[in-house]
Structure formats: C-alpha cells, structure tokens
Amino acid sequence: MKPHSLLFRAAPCAFALMAAIAQAQSALPAPRLEKRGAATQLIVDGKPYLVLAGETDNTASSDIEYMDTVWPKVVKVNLNTVLVGVSWDWVEPVEGKYDFTLVDGLLAGARKSNLRLILLWFGSWKNGLSSFAPEWVKADQQRFPRVRIKNGKSVEVLTTLSEANLQADTRAYTAFMAHLREVDGAQHTVIMIQLENEVGLIGDSRDRSAAAEAAFAGPVPAELVGYLQENHTSLWPDLRSLWEAAGAKTAGTWQEVFGASTATDEIFMAWNYARYMDHLARAGKAELPLPVFSNTWLVQPEDQKPGDYPSGCPEPLVIDVWKAGAPSIDINAPDVHLRNFKDWAERFHRPNNPLFVPESYGDLGGAANAVFGIGEHAAIGYSPFGVNNPEKWGEIRPGGDAPAPTALENLPLARAYGVLAQMTPLITEAQAKGTIAAAWLNTQVPRRDIALGNYIVKVDLQRNRRNPVPTLGYALVVSVGPDEYFVTGRDVQVTFTPNTPGPEIAGLARVETGGFSNGQWIPKRRVNGDDVVLDYDQAAAAAKNQSGSGLIFGADGPTIQRVRLYRYN
Numbered sequence: 001m002k003p004h005s006l007l008f009r010a011a012p013c014a015f016a017l018m019a020a021i022a023q024a025q026s027a028l029p030a031p032r033l034e035k036r037g038a039a040t041q042l043i044v045d046g047k048p049y050l051v052l053a054g055e056t057d058n059t060a061s062s063d064i065e066y067m068d069t070v071w072p073k074v075v076k077v078n079l080n081t082v083l084v085g086v087s088w089d090w091v092e093p094v095e096g097k098y099d100f101t102l103v104d105g106l107l108a109g110a111r112k113s114n115l116r117l118i119l120l121w122f123g124s125w126k127n128g129l130s131s132f133a134p135e136w137v138k139a140d141q142q143r144f145p146r147v148r149i150k151n152g153k154s155v156e157v158l159t160t161l162s163e164a165n166l167q168a169d170t171r172a173y174t175a176f177m178a179h180l181r182e183v184d185g186a187q188h189t190v191i192m193i194q195l196e197n198e199v200g201l202i203g204d205s206r207d208r209s210a211a212a213e214a215a216f217a218g219p220v221p222a223e224l225v226g227y228l229q230e231n232h233t234s235l236w237p238d239l240r241s242l243w244e245a246a247g248a249k250t251a252g253t254w255q256e257v258f259g260a261s262t263a264t265d266e267i268f269m270a271w272n273y274a275r276y277m278d279h280l281a282r283a284g285k286a287e288l289p290l291p292v293f294s295n296t297w298l299v300q301p302e303d304q305k306p307g308d309y310p311s312g313c314p315e316p317l318v319i320d321v322w323k324a325g326a327p328s329i330d331i332n333a334p335d336v337h338l339r340n341f342k343d344w345a346e347r348f349h350r351p352n353n354p355l356f357v358p359e360s361y362g363d364l365g366g367a368a369n370a371v372f373g374i375g376e377h378a379a380i381g382y383s384p385f386g387v388n389n390p391e392k393w394g395e396i397r398p399g400g401d402a403p404a405p406t407a408l409e410n411l412p413l414a415r416a417y418g419v420l421a422q423m424t425p426l427i428t429e430a431q432a433k434g435t436i437a438a439a440w441l442n443t444q445v446p447r448r449d450i451a452l453g454n455y456i457v458k459v460d461l462q463r464n465r466r467n468p469v470p471t472l473g474y475a476l477v478v479s480v481g482p483d484e485y486f487v488t489g490r491d492v493q494v495t496f497t498p499n500t501p502g503p504e505i506a507g508l509a510r511v512e513t514g515g516f517s518n519g520q521w522i523p524k525r526r527v528n529g530d531d532v533v534l535d536y537d538q539a540a541a542a543a544k545n546q547s548g549s550g551l552i553f554g555a556d557g558p559t560i561q562r563v564r565l566y567r568y569n
C-alpha cells in the first residue's frame, strides 16, 4: 500500500476518534469543587486534580508572542497549570465592543503545551487600584465614581458603592465567561477563575465618598448579623472579640455593632467588596459554573493599620464577613509573600475554606510550601509568582539565598512538582481519607513528630557529612496500610515509633525507591545498608526504643520511598 493511501485511510479514523473524544469530554461537567471525605477537592474531567501551578507577571499574558517563549519553560518546571491575567481593559477597550483575541491566544498556547489555565479577572480592582479598568471607565469619574479618602481627595479606585461600576464590570465579566463557555465549555482548559486581584482600599481604612458615608452611618445588614449569630463559636477569634466587646448586638450601625476603631472600617469595607464580588461571581457562574476564588494581600509586618494594607481584603479578621457576603466565592485564598507559610496555611485552611495558594515563592522554600500545603492542609494546589522567569527562582543554599545556575528541570520546585504529579492519585485519595501529613522544617523547627496510622512518624532535618547544616527540609507521608507508608521528602530523615499497643520498636522490613506511572507504583531499587542506617550504636538506639535505621532523603530529592515496618521488643 502506498504511504499516502494509508494516510487517507487513517485520517477518517483519526477524525472519528477526535470527535468521539470531544463528545466524551463535553459530556463531563465543568471543573468543580467537591467535598470528598476530609477534603474539598477540585474535580477536573471526573478526577481530583492537584493544581501544580505558577503565575506569570501581571502583563505577560497581554503579549501572546512573549507567552510563546513562556509555555516551554513552564513545561520544564513541571507545571500542569498556569495562572494568567485577563484585564477588563484588554477585552473591552471600547464600551460594549469585546475582543477576546488574547483569551483565545492564551487558550491555544496552553492547549498546545497540554497545560490548564486559571484566568485572573483584573476588572474593577488589581492590588486595590483600578488601573486595569478600561480608559472609558477610568476617564469618566462622573459615571463611574471613585473612593474618596480622608483628605477629601479621590484615588484611582472605583467605589464598591456604585451601581454603575458594578453593572459595567458585571457586563464585561459575564461576556468573558460566556466567551469561555463557547470556546472552552467542552475542553476545560480553564479550571478556575480568580475574581479581581487583591482587592481592598489602600490609603485609608474606609471609603469616605458620600455613598459610603451614608452606608457606614446606616445599619449593619441583617444577613451579616445573622451569619455572626449562626456561626458565633466558630468565628475568627479577633472578629468574635470585637463583636462581643461591643455587646454582641444583633442590630445597630457598624460602630454600634463592632465598636469605634479602624477594624470596624475594615469590616465595613470587607462587606462591600464581598457583596460586589458576589454579584460578579454569581453572574459569571450563570454563564459557566467554574470555581471562583479571591486572593488576599496579607498584612505585612511593617503595616500598622487597614489602609497600609488593602482595607477589606479577605484577611483572617474579616474572612467570616466574606463568607457571609460572598457565598458564590468558593475560596478565599492567601498570597503568601511571607516566609512563615505554615502559619498562613493554617489560618486560611478552615472548614468552609479549602486551601489554595495563588501566589508565593518558587525557590526551595516554595517547594516545601507546595508539599506542606498539599500534604498537611489538603490544599487544592500551589502557585509561585513570576513563573515566566523561573530561572530567577534559584536555590537557597546554606549561607545565602544567591540563585545557583541550574537547569530549569532541576529547580527544587520542578522536582517537587514532578513527584507530586506522579503521586496525585495517591495523595488526593489520602487527602479525602485523612491519611496524609507533611512536615516543613528549618533550623528553628528542625523536627516534627506526626501521629499517622499506627506509628509516630518522626521527621528530622537530615544532617550528614556532605550537607552538615541543611537550612530547610520537607516531607510528605501517606499511610497506606497498618505498617506501610509512602514518603517523599528532601533533606530529612524519617524514623518510626509504634503508637499502638504491642512491641515497642519499629524495624524496617522492606524499603524501596521508585515512582508512580498512571497511579501504579513501580519499584526501582531496594534500599538498605548505608541508605538507611542512622546510628550503629545499637545500645543507645535500643534504649530509646529505636532501631537506629530510618529513611534518608538527601538534597538531590525529593525521591519517593515505600516502607513496610515490623515491630520487635
């Protein structure tokens, strides 16, 4: 048979197959959040999906040619998802005339590289300001009123208290979501939406425009007070204290209900941003029901009061206000540009708020963040900022943060993402069952004892001759049977102590390294001898009810190890 006739015969089959795949995909619902056991997970095309992502610089996505240089890089860093901005100005430069060329270009680029997208709607606000609104909005202050601050000046910030602002943003956002339904309703390249970006007022603790002053002098809405009453005992402690200190009133003005302080201004702003964004989220979901999240500019150590940081942003203090005012926003997510990631993960992972981190670090600390968030807080995913330049992430080395020249695929986060991707079915199952935990260690907190399954899993920073002082290490542990674990980590050593009645020492029955392929464990090497011995002083180890052996994860990790334990006296 001539080659071309073979091609001719193959082509209709290929088309039939593609059509069948497209049809099967369109039968699948849009990406959605689902409560599965102990976790709320993102379900994409029928399966729990871990978002192993990165966010580009703000305006990178407005340059499709430039993005063509970015896609290959993010593939090398093992991302499965990219967060990119879509600005109101870019899609509605002239009122009522929409141009989604950029959105289509982003979809095409991502699809070619087999990546998913999370689109960030830079509408009325981006980092508190309204700079990404179109010129026809910015230049018409009469029609689109702005915030006024204490000195009587207006700033480039649209007020939440204007129906014209709300309607204009809603029209553009719904047109954008309707377009996504048309071009991506079947393919699900876009898996979530971030609504606006780090909203909140910078420059004052609250809006002093005439409309805002009137609202502030009026009563606290009944929906908010009702929420406080219904959730009294689980409210964020500082909010609860403010409300109780003012008498836990069920009616009154903002200052009567929460007291006269700038915290009350912040609560007032949070409510008004939440209501505005809830309206947008609802309207967008009516077009395409994708999960929606907000992102928070966290209070920085130097900030004194709301207005130094965006007042009203969903900080922990006002997260309940957001839950009450914006039930259509599925997740209030933290942008963790601070090094105490563990604290922020804990604050934002709440029974009604799954953890997703849209912005953070991409270095070794970032790798530890990703693993810790996913392993310890059932995070849906993680995303460092600046993924268009991953070469700048570098590696933290003992004695300094200077980036070392490294191939992109060897960056600490690339390696961690590679392992998390392989382990995704195991991890998401364990998140739902609550059989997973993680440790984030540094020189201040060099050890963590985790009660998981039938053992206490002790994770220590790994010290050896080659790497005498690791600055940080991390581990993720999944219990898969009465005496069996999968562990991954870097710069740590892991030992086990029985935590149920019976013999007191845990020995290593069998250890292997390997990897997962399509969810199946493929063992590669048996691990023993120098790979596991931590202490040849058997008398000292036995006195501590230890075997002297454990799992060792070096600086070349993370690797995955499977361990079966046995017990003796």
Ligand code: DGJ
Pocket: 058, 127, 197, 198, 335, 359, 385
């Ligand atoms: C936080 C913002 O949300 C991002 O858009 C970006 O501007 C970063 N800060 C810069 O670090």
